[in-house]
Amino acid sequence: MNKKLLMLFMAVLLAVFTAACGSNNAAPATPAADANKAPEAAQTSEEVTIKHKLGEAKLKKNPKTVVAFDYGVLDSLDKLGIEVAGVAQSSNIPAYLEKFKDAKYTNVGGLKEPDFEKINAMKPDVIFISGRQSDAYEELNKIAPTIFMGVDNAKYMESFKENMKTLGTIFGKEAQVEEELGKIDAAIKELNAKATASGKNALIVMVNEGKLNAYGAGSRFGILHGEFGFTPVDTNISVENHGQSVSFEYIAEKNPDYLFVIDRGNAVSKNKEVSTSTKETVENDLIKNTKAFKTGNIIYLDSANWYLSGGGLVSTAGMAEEVLKEVKW
Template sequence: MTLTRPLAALSLVAASALVLAGCSSTSGAEANADGDAETTPFTFEYNTAGEDEEPAYEEVTVDVPLAPENVVIFDMASLDTWGALGGEVQGAPLDSVPDYLQGYLADDAINAGSLFEADLLEVEAAQPDLIIVGGRSAALYEDLSEIAPTVDLSSSGSFEDTLERNVTFLGEVLGAEDEAATALETLEAGIAEAREVTAGIGTGLSVMVSGDSVSALKPSEGDYSGRNLRGGIVYDVFGVEPVISDIEEATHGEPVSFEFLLETDPDYLFVTDRNAATGEEGAEAAEVVLDNEIVHETTAWQNDQIVYLDPMAWYIVFGGIDTTQIMIDDILSIGA
């Protein structure tokens, strides 16, 4: 299995990417002609295609104000990082902010809508200096950009590449470059420690429980779009050896049977409970779904090697500073 490069090894690559993307350092920030607050340019790829069309990306550059005081964030990973670096969030989809990130919201934070639909009137009335979208909320970019400078911090490559780009960029915007660098160093060390643990556990299978169905997740294999990025983190970032070489071919990308879990029989099962993450009404917890006679026969069950991952961190947020530490801790729990 090809090992993920450590974050430290990515620093020069990421730095180059930031320069090429126009994400300049604070020293390169510019004040506009009217003498307003300094800004720094940020360039990203925006998908201009419709929902049922093939993706069509257009390069967009936005002049982002430095040290903005009024920020509305729709992307939970960005909200995580913004708060972890000392920023306060004035608006967000409040119903989607997990408990462990609530402390990063201003006391009078507005409810900006949902991850998929913005309350444009509420956002406009708040007069934000900056709006941040990403992932599920990326489709909101066009409408929100008419209200205030808006950036899309969706995945731009591997988990580590995107994490480093976004933490570095948001650190620059906040004037917290040193804090951002320290956070990345800490997460790098944590990921390396977690990979040392997984190197000795044998094989693993990452699964998602949705409703009463179980889906086997696969390594991203260089395709970092959406579900592939999230589903592959156990393997790509934390070094777990997949129990079979081609999970996608074996499953055809469909939910799998409990018999599949027994036939492949990984040493460890890593479980993301989508039911818990989304609060699906009437859905049973993953522990209940997997508590059956067939799963009881697996090596993972018999050796108490089923790892239930934090559902908010692994399914909803994934990619922020605090959340990445939660993910590291989930993997480290194996060796506890």
């Protein structure tokens, strides 16, 4: 009997010991699982500080709810595969960004008239703006970290690259940004070499309801001279955002080898083709006597890229490629 009790006691003791061992072996499982989750949690909570022209923004990396007012930033985000939640649909979205007219994107107002109520309701993680929204910066910055991404015309490529690298940092797209910038650099290098070797001069004007404005080096469209390498036909054009008002007599007198034309009406209208009336206005009897006309070098530029969405990965590449293709060297 005592022997049976002893055997029963030993069996119970063995069971307790086995359970205790199993419990000890299982204990580390919970910390291990937490350790695996830790890097992911750290990644989503990592913050970046972005300094820009209007101030400083602190935000988490890879923000989810993004509002983009600037169309150049919008085309860059799209190129990088980054989702956008809010777009300025009340203004003229360039045709190549037409998908952003869809109702699935929140209409955050116009380029100069943000809809603060809608933006606030979205609870965005970041808002990207440029010059047209600079007056609304303080108000927008109260809603979410707001970053100014306008291009400095006096140093276009430098500021453009800085903006793109900022996007790369915020969204973890550094390698892709560098790749795209490399392609643009290559196109501009080729363009600059051709423009320099040609020894010819150029003038860029914007047509707006029959009125003409010329732009020189360091101005809004000064990339044509600075980075693209075209010699200005006139080095005394005043550097103003809206350009210097000029006449057709002025163009005839300067007699440029290349005349580049931006049709503002084309940019802000639903009709995205250069109108016949614009060509008739530009190619009048005075202009027909210029070298640009006689050699077929009046180039009507893509007004969306140049006027609406400059400073983007897509638009800047398009600007260089267009000039390379259209100019008769």
